[in-house]
Amino acid sequence: MTFYDREAELEALETAYESGEGEYFVVYGRRRIGKTALLKQFCMDRPHIYYLAAQESEQRQREKFVEQIAAYADERPPRVSDWEDALTYLAEKLQEERLIVAIDEFPYLVAENESLPSYFQSFIDEQLSGTDSMLVLCGSSVSTMESEILGQESPLHGRRTGQIDLQPFSFRDARAVISYEFEDAVQSYSVTGGTAMYLTQFDYDRSLAENIKQEVLSPTAMLYNEPEFLLRTELRSPARYLSILEAIATGHTTPNEIAGATGIGSGPLSKYLQTLRRLRLISRETPVTASMKQSKRSQYVVADEFLRFWFRFVEPNRSSIEEAPEMVYEGTIAPRLADHVSSTFEDICQEAIWEAIRQGELAPYADLGRWWYGEQEIDIVGLAPSDDRILFGECKWTTEPVGHGLVDSLAEKADDVRWGPADRTESFALFSRSGFVDGLADDVDEDWSLFGPEELSTLL
Incomplete structure (x- = not known):
C-alpha cells in the first residue's frame, strides 16, 4: 500500500x-x-x-x-x-x-x-x-x-x-489520495473522512456512486460492518453506544434529544457520552463565543465523517441493503447526499480559512467555530480578542450561485453576536460550491472575501 x-x-x-x-x-x-x-x-x-x-x-x-x-x-x-x-x-x-x-x-x-x-x-x-x-x-x-x-x-x-x-488526514492532505476534481473530492471526503484505512478503500478511477455501492453498501465489503467491529473492539456491550451514535448522526445533538431518541436516562447517558468522547467517536461543541466548561448550549457531533455517513445511511437501512443495495443508493442516499455533504463542507471551509491565514490572505484569528443562539446560527465565526476583530462566514453547498440575499442575511445575523466592544472590527467571508452571481464581488466592500470552488481548490 x-x-x-x-x-x-x-x-x-x-x-x-x-x-x-x-x-x-x-x-x-x-x-x-x-x-x-x-x-x-x-x-x-x-x-x-x-x-x-x-x-x-x-x-x-x-x-x-x-x-x-x-x-x-x-x-x-x-x-x-x-x-x-x-x-x-x-x-x-x-x-x-x-x-x-x-x-x-x-x-x-x-x-x-x-x-x-x-x-x-x-x-x-x-x-x-x-x-x-x-x-x-x-x-x-x-x-x-x-x-x-x-x-x-x-x-x-x-x-x-x-x-x-496521530490525527486523521485533513481535506488538504487527503487530496493526495483522492484524485477526483474538487467538488467530487469534497463529496468523497464526506463519506470516508480523513481516516487512512477508509480513504484507501476507494478506487478513485471509479465514480463516487460506484465506490459507495461497492465499498460501503456491499455486505461483503470491509466498510459495511466497520463501525460495529470498531465498537466491539473497544467496548464489551456496544448496543447502546450504537444507538447513541445513530441518534447523533441523524440530528439529535443535545443530551435531551439523544435521551429522547434512545430511551436512555440522563444519568447513564452522561457516562456513555463521556466514553464515546474518550474514544474520539464524538465531540462536544459549544458556540465559539461561549465557555466550553460553563456553556449549557452544548451539542454533540459524530467526530468521524465515515461514521456519520454510516449511521445516517447504512445502519437504518440494513435490511433493504441486504436485498437491494442499488435501490438504497438511488432512493435514499443520492437524494440526501448534498445535505450530508454540507456539514463536511463547513469543516473544509474552516480549514480553508486557516490556510488563507497561513498564506497571508486573511488576518489571523485565535479561534474558529460555529455560533448559534436560539434559531440563529452562523456557520463560521472567527475571534481575534487581542485586536477586537471578528469574522463571520457562511458556507453554501448548493447548485445555485450565491447572491446578494446571503450578504444581507449574514450582515443582519452578525448584529446578534454579542462579543467584543461596540467598535469591534468586522470581516465577512462567503464560501460557495457553485460560485457567486455576476456582479456580487463588485458590490461588496473590502471587508468581504468570496471563496468559490476555484479559490478553495487552490487553497486546499
Whole structure:
C-alpha cells in the first residue's frame, strides 16, 4: 500500500532517532488512522525490531516478544520467566547495535499485566538511557495510552522524549489520495473522512456512486460492518453506544434529544457520552463565543465523517441493503447526499480559512467555530480578542450561485453576536460550491472575501 504524507510526523521520529541518545517515543491515535503504516515507514531501511501485540495471555505475549527479538538476532529464543527477563534480553541486543524497538498495540500487553509500565520504566532508566537506540510504544486505545503511558500516575510519566497524537488526514492532505476534481473530492471526503484505512478503500478511477455501492453498501465489503467491529473492539456491550451514535448522526445533538431518541436516562447517558468522547467517536461543541466548561448550549457531533455517513445511511437501512443495495443508493442516499455533504463542507471551509491565514490572505484569528443562539446560527465565526476583530462566514453547498440575499442575511445575523466592544472590527467571508452571481464581488466592500470552488481548490 502506498504511504501518504505524514511528513511532519516522520521528521519528528527521524530527528529523535538521529539524536545519538536513548530515545523513548510514544505514538497513539484512533484505530485505522495509520499508526502502523507510519511506524513501518519510519523503520524501513533502519535496523529495527517490530512487535505487534495481540489479545492473548501474558505468557504467550511475552514468548512472542522474545521470539521476535531472537528472530532478528538469528538465534534460538531463551526461556524467560517474567518481563524483567525479557527486557534484559532486549537490553543485551541494544548493547550490540543501534536499534529501533517498536511495540505496536502496547495496551494489549498492559491489559494482561498492569505492572508492565513499571518494568518498562526500569528498562528505560537503566538500560535504554545508556544506548543510542530508540523505543517506540504505540497504541490505538487512546484512553489507555493517555492514562497508563502518558498520565501523571503512570510510572512512565515524564520519561518520553517525544510523542505523536496521530490525527486523521485533513481535506488538504487527503487530496493526495483522492484524485477526483474538487467538488467530487469534497463529496468523497464526506463519506470516508480523513481516516487512512477508509480513504484507501476507494478506487478513485471509479465514480463516487460506484465506490459507495461497492465499498460501503456491499455486505461483503470491509466498510459495511466497520463501525460495529470498531465498537466491539473497544467496548464489551456496544448496543447502546450504537444507538447513541445513530441518534447523533441523524440530528439529535443535545443530551435531551439523544435521551429522547434512545430511551436512555440522563444519568447513564452522561457516562456513555463521556466514553464515546474518550474514544474520539464524538465531540462536544459549544458556540465559539461561549465557555466550553460553563456553556449549557452544548451539542454533540459524530467526530468521524465515515461514521456519520454510516449511521445516517447504512445502519437504518440494513435490511433493504441486504436485498437491494442499488435501490438504497438511488432512493435514499443520492437524494440526501448534498445535505450530508454540507456539514463536511463547513469543516473544509474552516480549514480553508486557516490556510488563507497561513498564506497571508486573511488576518489571523485565535479561534474558529460555529455560533448559534436560539434559531440563529452562523456557520463560521472567527475571534481575534487581542485586536477586537471578528469574522463571520457562511458556507453554501448548493447548485445555485450565491447572491446578494446571503450578504444581507449574514450582515443582519452578525448584529446578534454579542462579543467584543461596540467598535469591534468586522470581516465577512462567503464560501460557495457553485460560485457567486455576476456582479456580487463588485458590490461588496473590502471587508468581504468570496471563496468559490476555484479559490478553495487552490487553497486546499
